[in-house]
């Protein structure tokens with residue numbers, strides 16, 4: 001390996017004329033027009049079996065790769081382009097006399113452009129009709145090798161790694177009299193390496209997942225190459241650049257309004273995660289602002305659920321996000337429409353509802369098309385110098401299963417209604433930024449204390465917000481995302497008439513907290529699971 005230099009010496013800055021192009025594509029869509037453009041500009045076309053056939057069918061003259069290599073395609077296509085006649089032709093530096101001499105001595109002609117599309121391993125991976133052995137045959141070896149060779153030698157060679165680049169390349173050939181300019185070659189080279197990196201990641205993740213067990217489920221190293229879904233206008237603030245990667249639109253389909261912003265995407269994710277908890281419940285509505293719920297309720301109708309969720313906090317929902325767990329009907333839509341709601345998400349919209357909601361031009365209307373329950377990806381966040389990767393906090397179990405895992409730690413037992421409220425509160429509090437305290441009665445939130453640095457402050461905030469809305473906490477249950485470190489938090493809640501509490505437990509002062517609950521005849525359940533949300 002030569003010592004590193006910042007750039008190749010005597011790199012040709014001028015466009016590279018394409019005299020000879022190697023086309024070897026799995027996806028034959030659009031390859032004929034590209035090949036025609038190359039042919040028109042005088043390039044010789046070299047191709048592997050299926051691609052050569054497609055070009056011949058379009059009456060284009062083609063040289064078979066086997067005529068270039070002097071060897072047959074072998075091992076059921078495992079070896080086709082893997083040959084010095086191809087790779088020396090791609091990798092020779094046209095400004096190094098010794099490279100050109102070697103080519104001449106071996107009778108090898110340079111190749112100026114590679115057009116490739118790889119065997120579709122990513123799609124094949126999800127096919128249940130393929131055995132692991134059959135799936136191996138979808139791992140393309142020759143294709144990535146070709147793309148990487150051409151990309152490395154971008155000073156002299158062009159590389160096209162996806163059908164969506166054809167138009168741009170044809171345009172450049174037309175504009176430069178059959179040549180490709182250096183900036184485009186460099187861009188295409190970067191895309192080719194991105195394509196092979198993403199391809200290899202899919203293979204590595206597949207092979208890594210075959211034998212992974214619960215103790216070793218996170219791969220080392222963690223590789224997640226996601227394609228760009230779209231550029232965003234800006235990030236968290238207008239001076240920050242941002243883009244969206246991955247497949248977010250397999251979970252929500254935009255139906256109306258401006259493109260989702262960076263902050264919208266974060267809020268949408270929080271809303272999807274919350275409503276997932278209520279997928280199997282009756283009509284449920286959650287209103288969120290800056291990822292925190294301002295109110296959540298389940299009721300006999302969606303309208304009542306919305307009204308009860310809104311009543312928790314009638315100040316904050318303006319410009320917020322509303323998500324529902326069933327088809328959005330007209331009455332509920334009219335109620336939502338009576339204030340400015342920026343984002344609305346529903347699995348379906350009843351007839352006429354979309355027209356009504358579309359009257360507000362800037363509003364974003366989304367259809368929920370997938371559940372986060374089905375997303376196998378880990379949760380990833382960036383930190384200084386790296387990434388934090390964790391399992392998602394799973395969706396809560398139904399009440400009967402949850403009850404079996406939870407313990408009643410007080411003399412008082414929860415009533416059936418309290419069990420329902422505790423289960424409801426526990427599913428909401430895990431989606432409230434820590435420290436989180438939540439009051440619930442009859443399947444609706446009454447007061448939410450979110451994102452406080454002290455649990456006592458969170459508690460006081462929840463109480464204050466309920467009081468501001470004239471909502472009594474009498475007979476409510478309180479939920480805390482982490483244990484009560486002291487009895488004071490619970491005692492303060494008891495003063496407002498709560499009859500139940502749900503929390504993880506596990507404080508060294510649990511005895512004091514339980515004693516306080518017993519003193520106030522509060523039924524307390526410890527879940528053994530903490531739900532910090534940072």
Ligand SMILES: NC(=O)c1ncn([C@@H]2O[C@H](COP(=O)(O)O)[C@@H](O)[C@H]2O)c1NC=O
Pocket residue numbers: 024025026027047048049050051052077078079080081082116117118119139140141142143144
């Ligand atoms: N083995 C090789 O030398 C080789 N060279 C190119 N390929 C792939 O063969 C495909 C094209 O084959 P065909 O033109 O026969 O349809 C492309 O997806 C290309 O990436 C190869 N196949 C697999 O590795």
